[in-house]
Amino acid sequence: MISFSSVAKRYPGGQEALRDVSFSLAQxxxxxxxxxxxxxxxxxxxxxxxxxxxxxxxxxxNGQNVGALKKAAVPYLxxxxxxxxxxxxxxxxxxxxxxxxxPLAFGDLGGREAARxxxxxLEKVGLLARERANPVQLSGGEQQRLAIARAVVNRPALLIxxxxxxxxxxxxxxxVLEIFAAFNQVGVTVLVATHDEAxxxxxxxxVLRLAKGGIIE
Amino acid sequence: MKSWLRHHRQALxxxxxxxxxxxxxxxxxxxxxxxxxxxxxxxxxxxxSLRAATAGAPLEPQFSVFMRADAxxxxxxxxxxxxxxxxxxxxxxxxxxxxxxxxxxxxxxLAEVVAALGRNPLPDAFVLRPASGDPAALEALASxxxxxxxxxxxxxxxxxxxRLAALTGTARLAIALLAALLAFGLVAITFNTIRLQILTxxxxxxxxxxxxxxxxxxRRPFFYLGALQGLSGGLVALAILWxxxxxxxxxxxxxxxxxxxxxxxxxxxxxxxxAVVLFSAGLGWFGAYxxxxxxxxxxxxx
Numbered sequence: 001m002i003s004f005s006s007v008a009k010r011y012p013g014g015q016e017a018l019r020d021v022s023f024s025l026a027q028x029x030x031x032x033x034x035x036x037x038x039x040x041x042x043x044x045x046x047x048x049x050x051x052x053x054x055x056x057x058x059x060x061x062n063g064q065n066v067g068a069l070k071k072a073a074v075p076y077l078x079x080x081x082x083x084x085x086x087x088x089x090x091x092x093x094x095x096x097x098x099x100x101x102x103p104l105a106f107g108d109l110g111g112r113e114a115a116r117x118x119x120x121x122l123e124k125v126g127l128l129a130r131e132r133a134n135p136v137q138l139s140g141g142e143q144q145r146l147a148i149a150r151a152v153v154n155r156p157a158l159l160i161x162x163x164x165x166x167x168x169x170x171x172x173x174x175x176v177l178e179i180f181a182a183f184n185q186v187g188v189t190v191l192v193a194t195h196d197e198a199x200x201x202x203x204x205x206x207v208l209r210l211a212k213g214g215i216i217e
Numbered sequence: 218m219k220s221w222l223r224h225h226r227q228a229l230x231x232x233x234x235x236x237x238x239x240x241x242x243x244x245x246x247x248x249x250x251x252x253x254x255x256x257x258x259x260x261x262x263x264x265x266s267l268r269a270a271t272a273g274a275p276l277e278p279q280f281s282v283f284m285r286a287d288a289x290x291x292x293x294x295x296x297x298x299x300x301x302x303x304x305x306x307x308x309x310x311x312x313x314x315x316x317x318x319x320x321x322x323x324x325x326x327l328a329e330v331v332a333a334l335g336r337n338p339l340p341d342a343f344v345l346r347p348a349s350g351d352p353a354a355l356e357a358l359a360s361x362x363x364x365x366x367x368x369x370x371x372x373x374x375x376x377x378x379x380r381l382a383a384l385t386g387t388a389r390l391a392i393a394l395l396a397a398l399l400a401f402g403l404v405a406i407t408f409n410t411i412r413l414q415i416l417t418x419x420x421x422x423x424x425x426x427x428x429x430x431x432x433x434x435x436r437r438p439f440f441y442l443g444a445l446q447g448l449s450g451g452l453v454a455l456a457i458l459w460x461x462x463x464x465x466x467x468x469x470x471x472x473x474x475x476x477x478x479x480x481x482x483x484x485x486x487x488x489x490x491x492a493v494v495l496f497s498a499g500l501g502w503f504g505a506y507x508x509x510x511x512x513x514x515x516x517x518x519x
Binding site: 049105 | 219220223227420421423424425426427428429430431432434517518519
């Protein structure tokens with residue numbers, strides 16, 4: 001599903017975020033990407049949806065070489081990924097429902113089917129009753145669940161989350177991780193970046209630890 | 218195809234939503250564009266009216282040669298024979314004084330004046346069409362005609378029509394230049410409006426790109442917004458033009474009536490009016506295209 005092979009990433013100015021990263025994530029796996037702040041977790045995750053391109057090495061996602069992907073093909077890659085961010089990246093001038101509908105607007109689904117899918121995604125994260133609310137009316141944990149609903153509404157085979165629990169209290173963090181675990185149980189591949197060792201211990205999944213620019217398992 | 222149409226419908230709805238959300242700003246933009254476009258459109262309408270009013274005027278060089286009032290018909294016949302042999306002329310028409318009087322009587326408002334004269338004051342005349350339009354040749358011909366026996370006066374009839382045609386041509390060029398200049402203005406207004414929209418929606422654009430929106434999908438509502446802005450500006454221009462011509466026609470009708478004419482300033486032909494609106498919408502679309510091409514590419518998720 002995901003394969004990194006000798007991947008390095010240097011930013012303009014010479015800052016080296018990743019030196020030599022190699023790992024594979026098979027379909028249906030759930031893995032944590034751990035590491036201290038600044039270890040390169042966010043950079044690694046950004047390479048998967050081609051937000052950043054590798055300076056060297058190969059990143060394969062569903063067999064596609066992301067580094068060689070043309071700009072016009074990137075949106076289609078991203079539609080097959082579910083992305084969840086630490087800061088949720090929600091539209092605060094839209095309702096909860098409209099936020100979840102956003103990724104469906106680009107696709108080929110008709111309005112009725114799209115609405116049905118959006119409500120199903122909201123139901124899965126326990127927010128169907130709040131579909132008319134504005135995201136600002138939601139708690140931090142609910143906002144993160146809304147971000148997850150938006151990420152899964154296109155039924156992606158791969159969910160990637162960058163510090164999704166960083167701003168949440170312990171209970172909300174566990175609740176969010178349980179949602180990821182639930183999606184993983186139905187075959188969705190999940191990669192979650194976190195520095196929360198307690199969560200990693202509690203969920204006891206594969207851990208890819210980033211240190212000194214490389215992966216230690 | 219179905220989803221393509223749906224995406225366009227969504228984009229149009231999004232653009233209409235943005236207009237509805239900023240009614241005052243949209244109305245002001247339409248007004249500015251409308252005022253700017255009404256100037257060349259108005260000039261074009263005025264030219265159209267003028268063209269219609271002068272449609273029968275001869276534009277080719279033409280001379281009217283008037284005989285002396287006391288000249289006999291035999292002198293006129295002799296002059297006709299002489300003129301027919303002049304290679305510098307490609308046609309002539311004799312207008313006997315009786316026919317000239319009839320034509321004058323037929324002119325609106327002059328019948329009573331002519332009847333009051335008691336006698337025919339008009340001379341026999343010739344209307345001549347020179348073979349060459351060269352100004353020097355025409356001047357020489359006019360000079361020779363003045364010296365012919367029995368000739369009292371030679372008048373270059375087409376001079377005013379040619380001057381009018383030249384003036385109309387210049388006015389048309391001036392209107393075209395004005396239209397081009399104001400078209401740049403319209404594009405600039407739309408460019409800036411869309412730039413502000415893009416900056417306002419920066420977060421939404423970034424998020425949309427992040428979750429799989431193509432550039433085409435993101436660009437589309439802005440194109441529609443630009444076109445809608447141009448379209449509404451075009452409609453405002455037509456409204457301004459219609460209102461202005463209606464107001465002017467009150468005075469024009471009175472003035473024309475005093476000359477016995479029914480002349481009125483005419484509104485644009487339906488085809489021309491449609492062209493103004495479509496041109497305006499097209500320029501709006503183009504302004505949006507330029508703005509989107511410049512600013513949208515700069516927004517990439519980080």
